[in-house]
Amino acid sequence: METYASLRNLKFLLHEVLNFSQLQQYERFADYDDEAADMALDAARQIADTYLYPFYREMDKDKAYYAEGTVHTHPALKEGIKALADGGWIAAIDDYDAGGQQMPATLLHAGLFQFYAANANLAAYAFLTQAAANLIRTFGDEKLHEAFVPDMYSGAWQGTMALTEPQAGSSLSDITTSAELTDEGHYLIRGQKIYISGGDHTAVDNVVHLLLARIKGAPAGTRGISLFVVPKFRLEDGELVDNDVTTAGIFGKMGQKGYVAAHLMLGEQREDCHGYLVGSPHQGLKFMFQMMNEARIGTGLVAAGTASAAYYAALKYAKERPQGRHPSNKDVNQEQVLIIEHADVKRMLLFQKAVVEGSLALLLQCSKLSDIAHVAEGEEKENAHLLLELLTPIAKSYPSEMGTLAVSTGMQCLGGAGYTDDFPLEQYYRDIRVNAIYEGTTGIHGMDLLGRKVTMAKGKAVKLLMQEIQATIEMAAKHSQLADMATQLGQVTRQLHKVTLSLLELASKEKPEVFLADATLYLEYFGTVTIAWQWLKQAAISNAALEKDLSTDEYEFYQGKVFTCRYFFEYELPKTSGLAYRLSSEDRLTLEIEESFIN
Amino acid sequence: METYASLRNLKFLLHEVLNFSQLQQYERFADYDDEAADMALDAARQIADTYLYPFYREMDKDKAYYAEGTVHTHPALKEGIKALADGGWIAAIDDYDAGGQQMPATLLHAGLFQFYAANANLAAYAFLTQAAANLIRTFGDEKLHEAFVPDMYSGAWQGTMALTEPQAGSSLSDITTSAELTDEGHYLIRGQKIYISGGDHTAVDNVVHLLLARIKGAPAGTRGISLFVVPKFRLEDGELVDNDVTTAGIFGKMGQKGYVAAHLMLGEQREDCHGYLVGSPHQGLKFMFQMMNEARIGTGLVAAGTASAAYYAALKYAKERPQGRHPSNKDVNQEQVLIIEHADVKRMLLFQKAVVEGSLALLLQCSKLSDIAHVAEGEEKENAHLLLELLTPIAKSYPSEMGTLAVSTGMQCLGGAGYTDDFPLEQYYRDIRVNAIYEGTTGIHGMDLLGRKVTMAKGKAVKLLMQEIQATIEMAAKHSQLADMATQLGQVTRQLHKVTLSLLELASKEKPEVFLADATLYLEYFGTVTIAWQWLKQAAISNAALEKDLSTDEYEFYQGKVFTCRYFFEYELPKTSGLAYRLSSEDRLTLEIEESFIN
Structure with a gap:
C-alpha cells in the first residue's frame, strides 16, 4: 500500500489517460518518451521519500519562528531544497541551454504532486522559487536573468510573490506600495506586504521578491501596477548588501506551520529599498497573472497532494483496525472485523479516492493543456489556452474545497484517534484548509x-x-x-x-x-x-x-x-x-x- | 452586536417558539414563568462574560499538559467551575430538597448554550460533572448519593464518563475492564480507559468516574456490562486515600486543548482500585444510555455554541472590513465597500446563521420534549419520549457536521486573516471538529x-x-x-x-x-x-x-x-x-x- 501518493495512478494518468508521449511531436519535448517520464517520476519519489516525507510532522511540531528580525526554519528545509534543486526540479521547465530540462509541465506536475503529498510545507518553498524565476525568465531582461535566476535554480536563493497588502487583500487595485525611479535606473520601493509565503528564512542566502507596486504618478487601479524584483540583499560591487527589506514578523497559522508567511516592510528603515522593474511599467498585473495561473494549478496540486496523503493514512488505519461487527452478525463471541469491511467506511474511503484521483486527473489534464498552449501553434494553441483558462478556477478550487472535506472524512475514519496527534490526519486537516484561501479565495x-x-x-x-x-x-x-x-x-x-x-x-x-x-x-x-x-x-x-x-x-x-x-x-x-x-x-x-x- | 451568542434569539426560541411558560402547568416547574427564565439567562450571560469567554483563547495557548502523573490545567478553570457551581448551574436540574433548582432542561440548555459558546472547553468540565452526578442520583443508592453528589455539585470534584477502551472504541460490547466483588462489598476494578474527558486535572480535589466494566463471569457483550462509581481518591475512615487510578497521560488533540482527554489505568499499580456498583449488575449500558442521551444533546449544544461564536466573529469582521467593490461599480477612485455588502459574503453569513439558529431551535425543542417526558404522564409522556428518541441523533449530528462547515465558512469570510491566530476562527475550526466523533460518530x-x-x-x-x-x-x-x-x-x-x-x-x-x-x-x-x-x-x-x-x-x-x-x-x-x-x-x-x- 502507498504511504502518501500512488505512483501507479500517476503513470496511469500520464500514459493511459493523457497519452503523455504525444507531446514528443513537439520539438521542445522530443526527448520525453514514456520511459523518460517514468524515470523522472521514480526519481521524484526517491527524493520525496528521503528528503520530504520524513519531516512532514517534524516541521509542524518544530514550527518556523521569528526571532531578532530573522525567521528560523526547520533544519530539514535547507537539505530538502537542495535535493530538489540538485535533482533538477527547480529549473526543470527552462531551456536546455539555460540549465533546464525542457520538461513538460505535465510531467513536472506529476512530480510535484508527489512532493506536495510527501511534504507540501517543504516542497512549496522550492516551487515558489521556480515560479518566481519563471517570471523573471519570461518578462525580465537578460541582466535580471543573469543576476537572479542561477542562484534561484540552485536553491541558494528563495523566490516569492509579494502581492497582498493589509488594506487591499483580494482587491489588487487597491495596493499602495510605491516605486520611485532614481537617476541610477533602479526604483526606490516603500510599503508593506503581508502573508508573503517563504518571505524570509534561514535556509537560503537571499530572498528575491517578485513584487507589485505602483510607480509614482501611475494611473489608479490595476492599470497602474508594475512588477519589480526586490531582493532582500542586493548586489553592489560584487557584494551582497542589505536592501532595506525588514521582516516585521510571521503570521501564526492554524496549519502549514513550517511554511512561513511573512510580514515585510520595504524601505521603512532607511528609504533605501531598491527594486528593479520587470518589463515595461504598468504591466505588472498582466505579468503576475502568468505566475498566478501557474500558482493556481500549484495550489490545486498542494490540496490534492495533501488529500492524497490523508487518504492513504486513513486507508492504512481502516485496513488494520478491528472494530465492531456486521449488522447481520452481531455475535460478540466472534472477532471484530476490520473497519474497512463496514459499508460506511468504504463510502468514506471512496469519497476520498474520488476527490484525490478526480482532482489529480483534472490537474494533469490542465498541465497538458498548458504544454500544448506553450509549444503548439495556431488553433491548437488557442484552443488549449482557452480550455486551460476555463478549467483553471476549477482545478484550483475543486481540490481545495473538496480536498478539505476529504481530509475531514479521513479523520472521521479514525474516530477519536484521528483527532489526536498520534496520527497525521489532524495536521493534514489543518494544513489543507488554507488552499481555498490562497491564490484567490473560492469566491473570487x-x-x-x-x-x-x-x-x-x-x-x-x-x-x-x-x-x-x-x-x-x-x-x-x-x-x-x-x-x-x-x-x-x-x-x-x-x-x-x-x-x-x-x-x-x-x-x-x-x-x-x-x-x-x-x-x-x-x-x-x-x-x-x-x-x-x-x-x-x-x-x-x-x-x-x-x-x-x-x-x-x-x-x-x-x-x-x-x-x-x-x-x-x-x-x-x-x-x-x-x-x-x-x-x-x-x-x-x-x-x-x-x-x-x-x- | 453579539460577541458569541444571541440572548435575543434564546428568548425568542424560549418564549415565542417553544412557549416555555407552558411548563408551569407541571408541578415540578411551577416556579418557572417567563421572567424567571429571563433572569436565569441573564445571569448565565454574566457568568459567561466574566469567567468563560475571556479565557477561551488562553486555555488553548496555555493548554493542559501532563507532568509527573498529574494533568495541569489553566488557572481559569478552577474559578470558572466555581462560578458555575455557585450560580447553581451544576445542581440546577435536581430537586429543591437536594440542593437543586428543579430547573427545566429547556432553560438549563439555553443557559448551557451561552456557556458553550463563550468557552466550551471550560464549561464542559462542569456539565460533565452534572451528567455524572445525575447518573448517581437516578440509579445509585442513597449511600453513593451522599458520598459523591454534594462535592460534585459544589464543583470541588469532577465527574466523568469512562466508557472507551483501546480495543473497543465505538463497540462497547467489546470492553474488557473487569470488576471483581470483594468480601467488603466493593469491587476491584482492573483495566484501561482512553479519551476520558476531564479524566484528571488539578482544578478539582477529586475525580469521580462513572465507569463501565464487566463483573467476572458476566455474560459476553453489552448484556454483561455494569456501571460503577470509581473515584480517584476514595474515602476511608473519613480521609481521602489514593484509589489506584493512574493517569498514564493525556491525548494531544487538534483542538479543545484546554479540555483534557486522559488515558487512565485502573488497578494497575497495586490491584487496589475500588469501584462501587450503581444499581443492579449488568444494567450498566442501560443506565449509561441515559447519560449518553443527555450527553448527545450536550454535544449538539457545544457544536451549535461553537458555531455561534464563530458566526459572530465572522459577522463582526464582515461589518468592519472594507474590501473590493460591487461588480457594477468598479471605480477604483471610490472607497472600497464593507465585505458584508458582497452577495457571496451575505450568503456565507446566512449559511452560518441558518446552521446555528436552526440547530439551536431543534436542540431546545428536544430539551422541552425531555422536560415533558420527565414530568408528564400517559400518552403525553410517551409521545414526548418517542419524539425525543427520534430527534436525538439529529440534534447531536446536524450541529456537529453542519457546524463544522459553518465555522469553515466563517473562516472563509475572513480570508487569509481567518487562517491566522490573529482571530479566533482558527480555534473554533479546530475545536468544533471533534463533535462529529464524540458520543458516537455520525455513522453510529x-x-x-x-x-x-x-x-x-x-x-x-x-x-x-x-x-x-x-x-x-x-x-x-x-x-x-x-x-x-x-x-x-x-x-x-x-x-x-x-x-x-x-x-x-x-x-x-x-x-x-x-x-x-x-x-x-x-x-x-x-x-x-x-x-x-x-x-x-x-x-x-x-x-x-x-x-x-x-x-x-x-x-x-x-x-x-x-x-x-x-x-x-x-x-x-x-x-x-x-x-x-x-x-x-x-x-x-x-x-x-x-x-x-x-x-
Whole structure:
C-alpha cells in the first residue's frame, strides 16, 4: 500500500489517460518518451521519500519562528531544497541551454504532486522559487536573468510573490506600495506586504521578491501596477548588501506551520529599498497573472497532494483496525472485523479516492493543456489556452474545497484517534484548509469562472469543453457497464449548459450583481460536472483494460477506478440537482437582504 | 452586536417558539414563568462574560499538559467551575430538597448554550460533572448519593464518563475492564480507559468516574456490562486515600486543548482500585444510555455554541472590513465597500446563521420534549419520549457536521486573516471538529436513526414527527410570503417518507447491511428536513410579529429570521434531492466492492 501518493495512478494518468508521449511531436519535448517520464517520476519519489516525507510532522511540531528580525526554519528545509534543486526540479521547465530540462509541465506536475503529498510545507518553498524565476525568465531582461535566476535554480536563493497588502487583500487595485525611479535606473520601493509565503528564512542566502507596486504618478487601479524584483540583499560591487527589506514578523497559522508567511516592510528603515522593474511599467498585473495561473494549478496540486496523503493514512488505519461487527452478525463471541469491511467506511474511503484521483486527473489534464498552449501553434494553441483558462478556477478550487472535506472524512475514519496527534490526519486537516484561501479565495474563482471565463472568446471555451465531454460520453457509452453513467453525464451536462445560458441571459438584462450572486455555487456545479467527466474517462479506459489478462494488482487497480467512478456518479454528481435548482431560482435573497438583518 | 451568542434569539426560541411558560402547568416547574427564565439567562450571560469567554483563547495557548502523573490545567478553570457551581448551574436540574433548582432542561440548555459558546472547553468540565452526578442520583443508592453528589455539585470534584477502551472504541460490547466483588462489598476494578474527558486535572480535589466494566463471569457483550462509581481518591475512615487510578497521560488533540482527554489505568499499580456498583449488575449500558442521551444533546449544544461564536466573529469582521467593490461599480477612485455588502459574503453569513439558529431551535425543542417526558404522564409522556428518541441523533449530528462547515465558512469570510491566530476562527475550526466523533460518530447515529429509531414502536415516532411538521406547514401556509416554502416542505417531507418506506421494505427483504449501507446519508437527509421544519416555524412566528409596530432592532431581528428561512429553503433544502436520489438507487457499490479495490 502507498504511504502518501500512488505512483501507479500517476503513470496511469500520464500514459493511459493523457497519452503523455504525444507531446514528443513537439520539438521542445522530443526527448520525453514514456520511459523518460517514468524515470523522472521514480526519481521524484526517491527524493520525496528521503528528503520530504520524513519531516512532514517534524516541521509542524518544530514550527518556523521569528526571532531578532530573522525567521528560523526547520533544519530539514535547507537539505530538502537542495535535493530538489540538485535533482533538477527547480529549473526543470527552462531551456536546455539555460540549465533546464525542457520538461513538460505535465510531467513536472506529476512530480510535484508527489512532493506536495510527501511534504507540501517543504516542497512549496522550492516551487515558489521556480515560479518566481519563471517570471523573471519570461518578462525580465537578460541582466535580471543573469543576476537572479542561477542562484534561484540552485536553491541558494528563495523566490516569492509579494502581492497582498493589509488594506487591499483580494482587491489588487487597491495596493499602495510605491516605486520611485532614481537617476541610477533602479526604483526606490516603500510599503508593506503581508502573508508573503517563504518571505524570509534561514535556509537560503537571499530572498528575491517578485513584487507589485505602483510607480509614482501611475494611473489608479490595476492599470497602474508594475512588477519589480526586490531582493532582500542586493548586489553592489560584487557584494551582497542589505536592501532595506525588514521582516516585521510571521503570521501564526492554524496549519502549514513550517511554511512561513511573512510580514515585510520595504524601505521603512532607511528609504533605501531598491527594486528593479520587470518589463515595461504598468504591466505588472498582466505579468503576475502568468505566475498566478501557474500558482493556481500549484495550489490545486498542494490540496490534492495533501488529500492524497490523508487518504492513504486513513486507508492504512481502516485496513488494520478491528472494530465492531456486521449488522447481520452481531455475535460478540466472534472477532471484530476490520473497519474497512463496514459499508460506511468504504463510502468514506471512496469519497476520498474520488476527490484525490478526480482532482489529480483534472490537474494533469490542465498541465497538458498548458504544454500544448506553450509549444503548439495556431488553433491548437488557442484552443488549449482557452480550455486551460476555463478549467483553471476549477482545478484550483475543486481540490481545495473538496480536498478539505476529504481530509475531514479521513479523520472521521479514525474516530477519536484521528483527532489526536498520534496520527497525521489532524495536521493534514489543518494544513489543507488554507488552499481555498490562497491564490484567490473560492469566491473570487467563482466570479472568475462565471464572470470572465465562460464568456471569453464568445463562449468558445465552454463549447470546447462540451466537445471534450461529449467525446468521453461516446467512448464510455460503448461499454455496457458504463452506458448508464454516460447517459447521466450527458443529462447533467445539458442541464449545466441550460443553467449557464439562463445566467448569461440574466447578465444581459440586469446589473452584474444579479447573475454573479451565486457564482460560488456555479463553480461548485461546474466543478462537479468536470470531475465526473474525468472519472468517466478513467473508468472507460480502465474498463477496456479489464478485458485483458491482468495480474492481481492490475486487476484491483482498474476495478478500483471503475468502482470509484460509480461512487462519483451515485454520491457526488447527484448533488448538482440541488445546485441547479438554486441557480435557476428567481429568489434574489442575498441581494435583497439588508445588512442589518444579518444579526 | 453579539460577541458569541444571541440572548435575543434564546428568548425568542424560549418564549415565542417553544412557549416555555407552558411548563408551569407541571408541578415540578411551577416556579418557572417567563421572567424567571429571563433572569436565569441573564445571569448565565454574566457568568459567561466574566469567567468563560475571556479565557477561551488562553486555555488553548496555555493548554493542559501532563507532568509527573498529574494533568495541569489553566488557572481559569478552577474559578470558572466555581462560578458555575455557585450560580447553581451544576445542581440546577435536581430537586429543591437536594440542593437543586428543579430547573427545566429547556432553560438549563439555553443557559448551557451561552456557556458553550463563550468557552466550551471550560464549561464542559462542569456539565460533565452534572451528567455524572445525575447518573448517581437516578440509579445509585442513597449511600453513593451522599458520598459523591454534594462535592460534585459544589464543583470541588469532577465527574466523568469512562466508557472507551483501546480495543473497543465505538463497540462497547467489546470492553474488557473487569470488576471483581470483594468480601467488603466493593469491587476491584482492573483495566484501561482512553479519551476520558476531564479524566484528571488539578482544578478539582477529586475525580469521580462513572465507569463501565464487566463483573467476572458476566455474560459476553453489552448484556454483561455494569456501571460503577470509581473515584480517584476514595474515602476511608473519613480521609481521602489514593484509589489506584493512574493517569498514564493525556491525548494531544487538534483542538479543545484546554479540555483534557486522559488515558487512565485502573488497578494497575497495586490491584487496589475500588469501584462501587450503581444499581443492579449488568444494567450498566442501560443506565449509561441515559447519560449518553443527555450527553448527545450536550454535544449538539457545544457544536451549535461553537458555531455561534464563530458566526459572530465572522459577522463582526464582515461589518468592519472594507474590501473590493460591487461588480457594477468598479471605480477604483471610490472607497472600497464593507465585505458584508458582497452577495457571496451575505450568503456565507446566512449559511452560518441558518446552521446555528436552526440547530439551536431543534436542540431546545428536544430539551422541552425531555422536560415533558420527565414530568408528564400517559400518552403525553410517551409521545414526548418517542419524539425525543427520534430527534436525538439529529440534534447531536446536524450541529456537529453542519457546524463544522459553518465555522469553515466563517473562516472563509475572513480570508487569509481567518487562517491566522490573529482571530479566533482558527480555534473554533479546530475545536468544533471533534463533535462529529464524540458520543458516537455520525455513522453510529445514522445507524441508530435508521436501524432503531425509525422503526421503534412500529414507526410511531416518525408519525408523530410528520404530524408536527404538518402543523407547522399549515401555520406557515397562512402567510402568503411563506406559502411557497410551506408547499416545498410538504413535498420534501412526503419524499422523505417515501424513501423511508422503501428502505424499510428493503430491510424486510435483504440482510440489514443493505438498507443500512447509506444510513449516514439518511441521517443527513432527515436532519435537513428537520431543520427546515424548525426554520419554517421560526419564520411563521416572525412573520406574524412583523405585522405589529416594532422597534428597529425588533424589526431587523424578525426580518433576519424570515430571510434566513428563505436562505435555508433556497440553498440547503434542495440538497435533499441528491440524497433522495442516492437513497433510492439500487447500485449497491459499497457492498459489492472488494476491500482490495480500495487502493
